[in-house]
Amino acid sequence: MIRRLLAAALTIVVAGALLVACWPQLFGVERVIGVAQVVSIRGMLALVAVLSAALLGIFAVLSAAARRFFATLATMLVVFALVSTAVLGVRGFGTPSAESDDGDLVVLSWNTLGDAPGSDAIAALALDEGADIVSLPETSEDAAAAVAARMAASGREMQVLGVQFDAISKARSTRLLISADLGGYRLDDSVGSTTTLPSVVAVPVDGSGPTIIAAHPVAPVPSEMGNWRAGLDWLAERCADPASDVIVAGDLNSTLDHWGSLGSDAGIASCDDAARTVGAAAVGTWPASVPPLLGTPIDHVLSTGAWQAVDFQVIESMDSAGSDHRPIVARLRPAD
Template identity: 40%
Template sequence: MPTSRPVSSARRPLSLVGAGALTLAAALVAFPETVGLGGARPWVWIVPFRVPVGLGLAATAGVALLAGVRWRSLLPTALGLGLVAGVHGGTTVVRGLGEGHLPPARPGDVTVAGANLYVARADPSSVADLVLRDGIDVLALPETDRVLADRVAELVGARDGTPPTVFWTADGDPADPERMGTALLVSPRLGEYRSTGEVTGGLKAVVTARPVDGTGPVLVAAHTAAPIPRWLPAWRAETAAVVDFCERTPGVLLAGDLNATLDHPALAGLQHCAEAATAGGSGARGTWPADRSALLGAHIDHTLGDRRAWVPVGSRVVEVEGSDHRAVVARWRPVQE
């Protein structure tokens, strides 16, 4: 009577091929941008949620490991999936899952924040409290109308002495009385600024401003299109345009809702443009949706800066009452010559 050994030996190559295929598939789910798929369907909607994806891979590896006690051909699959889950988890830990921190400000530091105000539903007092508590110099407010932006500035000025300058650009038709837009609030501590309109909006709005006397950072408040099916071409173009402006503009500091993570195409290959969240240990903490645990969300709101001029020394992800996004705050320090 033949033994089972030849059968087991014959199946071993097949099990290894299957394990390799599943490991490759898992790697593509976890790191699609390594092969240029981060902006393609369906990966564009999977990659923002790193923690759920990592937990799913780890759970699948655990099930395969338990099953491998009886069916040893599943052990290579468990090993491969576990390896991908481990690398995925390591990436998440390095980026940071905590709320983050800001070191004490030094002379010359600039504190930048971005807070999506959820079609002007956020509480202006909560936003003003954030500005005053963290000493924010530059505030990007996507999804706001001019009335709410002015109200935030008024509340800050009432407690801080002088209100910040408000720049605002509409997202859509200027004739629409209920149109939303993006606001950029600039503290008088930075001097006088003027709006320049250097980056034009599409489905969403971008505000740019430069110092009148030429001394100080170029400032940008950005809101790009969301990567929903009908807006994917606009999303790709707008996120690329915003990041390109950051890459080629000396001394720029930028904040806002970019609707993209570090694993999406526009942000995956940053060179001159630095992303601040990992400096404070909050780069993997979800900024959207705010009604779910930050550990399970997507970090799509960012602060960026020209690394040739600025070093991110800390960041925080914080709640904003009434918004569906959490705010991001970063402290930037001038590069020492």
């Protein structure tokens, strides 16, 4: 009797844990410590669930006394894996590159892990993609300047803006390159920044053009959970006005699952996620050492309704370049 009660209790606990891991937004706990970390690795969890179900199936065959218990757990894990895979399928595993059009903006973002790929590799990628906007979290002033110089030498003039909290770590520096074709830009210090790690807010000098944000909220490690939540809330404030013209690009240290309480099911507040729009939001950008479908999609490009995402690509060819993040490239088209 006691054994059956314990088995039933454990079954209920596992079922509850799987339900929370599958859809934490249902309970409003997607930004709670523990849950926030688990839900970010949907692809990996689905794989682990399948392997665990197979192991439990073997136990069910070998143990007549606990067959029903093991079979029940295995069934729940299979259902969890199927639902998680379905969620990832809805978000999309990537699409072929779309045709470019006059007026498109090409936005590149790459967390360089402290300049690890080198300025030549960063500039070459930006030139190959025809980037108009380059967001470079964890990148030093010298590296960003070198990237801009190499792009200028190839006929692509870029303005360099940045915010650096201190010189202790390059992670505390974020840089933003903006094509001269978009006009002059200046830093907007009036809206502040994310805490722990900096974000750059650039506005057009003449008031004509999008506000461009190179974003880098801190990661949701246990000691930084409050700052992580505050960073996402800060981004939601930047995207609060649906009539505004805002483009956000960077390492947001969060997935679509973490944005459930931020006012949108397709992005953050009035900023839609480019990958979600084109069907590529299940492709992992971190870490670069694991297959994309098992990684975590934490690097993003978002925009308000002034722009329509027509393409989004995760660049896998740079996995050995030195950074732990994959670069991402989005093409945004004016909505008018």
